[in-house]
Amino acid sequence: MSDNLTKTEATEATAATATTTPGTPSGLLWAVLGGSLATAASAFLAWTWTTDFPGNLTIYGNPAPLQLLTLVGAVLTAAYALSALGVKGLGWLSPAGSRKALWIVALGTFATTLFTALSIVVELGALVDLEPGAGVAVVASAVPALAAYRLPDDTRRPARAKALPSWAEILIIVVVFALGLFVVTFGIDTDDSEPQLFIAYLILVGFSATALIKSGVTGRLAAMTARNRQVTVTASLVMAIAFPFIQQSGDTYTLIAVNILIFATVALGLNIVVGLAGLLDLGYVAFLGVGAYTAALVSGATSSAFGVQFPFWAAALTGMAASLVFGVVIGAPTLRLRGDYLAIVTLGFGEIFRIAMGNLDGTSGPQITNGPNGIPNIPQLEFFGYNFGEPHTVLGVELGAYANYYLLMILIMVIVVVVFSRAGNSRIGRAWVAIREDETAATAMGINGFRVKLVAFALGAALAGLAGTVQAHVNTTVVPENYVFAGPVPPNSAFLLAAVILGGMGTISGPIVGSALLFLIPAKLSFLQDYQLLGFGIALILLMRFRPEGLIANKRAKLEFHENDEQPDVPEQRRPADAESDAGTAKAGA
Known part of the structure; x- marks a missing residue:
């Protein structure tokens, strides 16, 4: 009996040691967290020495919009890493598992940072135009992406969410819509003379949205909005009406919003015919x-x-x-x-x-x-x-x-x-x-x-x-x-x-x-007008491969396109017949 206890204690000690050794899940998560913090700190450094690059990335301690995108991605990556480490209060970030979401958002942060650094080199014409802060940002953002990729998959069925009071759900919905308004306004208001900023914005938003979907956060929010439909409709309407009131550049970008609404209205009519x-x-x-x-x-x-x-x-x-x-x-x-x-x-x-x-x-x-x-x-x-x-x-x-x-x-x-x-x-x-x-x-x-x-x-x-x-x-x-x-x-x-x-x-x-x-x-990337249809075709091919039901699909389409997909591992329920068979086998062996 004592030998068994000794073996058990040794096993537990070995497991405890393994969780803190680099290369184990815990060690990799700490590497992700450290790299994210270093990436966030690099956003406050100068990335180039000259103001010839759009956006002025030469100031220490005051991140430019391009650096802010890297900072946001690093903060989000660190939040997912802390959630995976089991920090209390951040479990809501990954109800369906944190590994894929963590890797996607870390990869998005790295892609955004690398794109900015390459844009500086291409725009200014030489590698020496990069300040050390840009190199630190690229290397530091690569660490979380590589470490998160090596994490074991922890995909699971989302657990039943803890019931929240109505006022808390309403507050969450309002905050989410306000954040959505800020994100959309930031993208529309990007200066047309800085296409690099809009491209980096698209990269980060695309990866972040995918991470939120993979982690199950959007599913939780969808259930919450379904329970508070009137509040959701009111919040979306208020958000839409508030858009022209927060424009800092007058009507410069409001025309884009008007044309988007006209385009969307016609698309909804076509959706009746096609959809x-x-x-x-x-x-x-x-x-x-x-x-x-x-x-x-x-x-x-x-x-x-x-x-x-x-x-x-x-x-x-x-x-x-x-x-x-x-x-x-x-x-x-x-x-x-x-x-x-x-x-x-x-x-x-x-x-x-x-x-x-x-x-x-x-x-x-x-x-x-x-x-x-x-x-x-x-x-x-x-x-x-x-x-x-x-x-x-x-x-x-x-x-x-x-x-x-x-x-x-x-x-x-x-x-x-x-x-x-x-x-x-x-x-x-x-x-x-x-x-x-x-x-x-x-x-x-x-x-x-x-x-x-x-x-x-x-x-x-x-x-x-x-x-x-x-x-x-x-x-x-x-x-x-x-x-x-x-x-x-x-x-x-x-x-x-x-x-x-x-x-x-x-x-x-x-x-x-x-x-x-x-x-x-x-409208924002007019310099790519000659290659617009090419990019459009590539985007459709990728969409049909990875999300054939569309970005926002109804339940019927989602089930039709993903009925053969692998489901997360769930312990099977044992039937009485199986239990009896196992008992008979045990008796026969005895």
């Missing part, structure tokens, strides 16, 4: 053009062939009605087709619309749209004396013209989201999903497939037309070149479809996120 009903529409941007041209013709433009000026609400309804009629006219003879045939027909409709708008110039056709020159000088909107084209002071903050249109698009986005959610949860919404999954089976169950698809086509077209009415007033001109299948500037049909697929088909937030990424990245 819910499963209809591949490659000419959807034409419905946006119908709404824009209709609004331009009836809003009092100087070159309008009709010479009328409707108030905005009437112009918006007219644009929606015109797009809806076009949707029915195009859908009625074509929706009996399926798959590639329907896609080809809709692609043809999009090109026919663009060419027709260019030919209605009084020479090739009637004088309606002024041909390739389009309809310029569309007047600014005006509600009860409130001119959207003029700056106004609201709550002590001066809002420019684009901020006015931004708030209008927030209202329209709310309307579109309500329509999408109500339609998707209705009887016809369930019919759309049935048609998408198996049209033959749905028809056999009594669903009128043609009528259901026509309703989806018409509703999606109407929502696109509504967004088009605002786009016409924001741009103050409408030209046929804005409504092509694929081009360098979104929205176009290819980018709209990509936004739905990238964000997640059949969801509300998915197309919004996809639209924001696909519009913001080209």
Whole structure:
């Protein structure tokens, strides 16, 4: 008995010693923590000696924005390392395991730091332009990435979260949305003369978001927001409205936000057609053009062939009605087709619309749209004396013209989201999903497939037309070149479809996120315009490989795409028969 106790004590002592030896999980975690702290300290050093590099990385003790990104990544890496070491109060960072999340965020910090150092060398032309602080940052950030990679996998099923009081959950939701607003604003407000900052921002945000997903934090937050739906909706609305009030550069970047909202509204309409009903529409941007041209013709433009000026609400309804009629006219003879045939027909409709708008110039056709020159000088909107084209002071903050249109698009986005959610949860919404999954089976169950698809086509077209009415007033001109299948500037049909697929088909937030990424990245990285489609194709290939259900997927799509994935190791429950068999075997052995 004493020998057994001695062996047990020796084993425990050996295990205790192993946990602190470098190369063991505990030793590797301490290496991650030390490297993260060194990386954070390096952000306060000078990384270059000259101010010729954008951002001024020459000051000690005052990190530039590029150095702040490294600092944030280092702090997040250190937090995950402390969580893996079992520090009380940080267990919520890794409910599904910390190893993958720790490695991903450490790798993201290293990639961000290395990119900054390489940018300095390329921009200034020599390796000697780096100060020792940059070398310290690169080496120190590489240590956590290498150490975290060697950690054993600790993936597990997330344990049931401890119940929190309602006020605590509401506070967490508010803090998360406020942090999200800060992160989004930081990315949009990056100076266009510093593309390195925006690229580094994308690297760090991408890796950090992936780490939060892998660790299970986003799943916990999703459950929390589902329990407090009204608070979540209110917080998201307040966050969106607050955006123009915290802009430091006036309307410089608010225009980007307005175009993102227009793009997202049209993508949500397409999501009804593609995401819910499963209809591949490659000419959807034409419905946006119908709404824009209709609004331009009836809003009092100087070159309008009709010479009328409707108030905005009437112009918006007219644009929606015109797009809806076009949707029915195009859908009625074509929706009996399926798959590639329907896609080809809709692609043809999009090109026919663009060419027709260019030919209605009084020479090739009637004088309606002024041909390739389009309809310029569309007047600014005006509600009860409130001119959207003029700056106004609201709550002590001066809002420019684009901020006015931004708030209008927030209202329209709310309307579109309500329509999408109500339609998707209705009887016809369930019919759309049935048609998408198996049209033959749905028809056999009594669903009128043609009528259901026509309703989806018409509703999606109407929502696109509504967004088009605002786009016409924001741009103050409408030209046929804005409504092509694929081009360098979104929205176009290819980018709209990509936004739905990238964000997640059949969801509300998915197309919004996809639209924001696909519009913001080209707008901020204009120097890559010639390689935009190449990068776009590479991104889609990577997405289809690693996350085919989209960035924000519904439960059905997630289960369909990952039903064969390996599940975390979970102890199997022993059946009574197995226990009896083991008992019989033991008796036989005895």
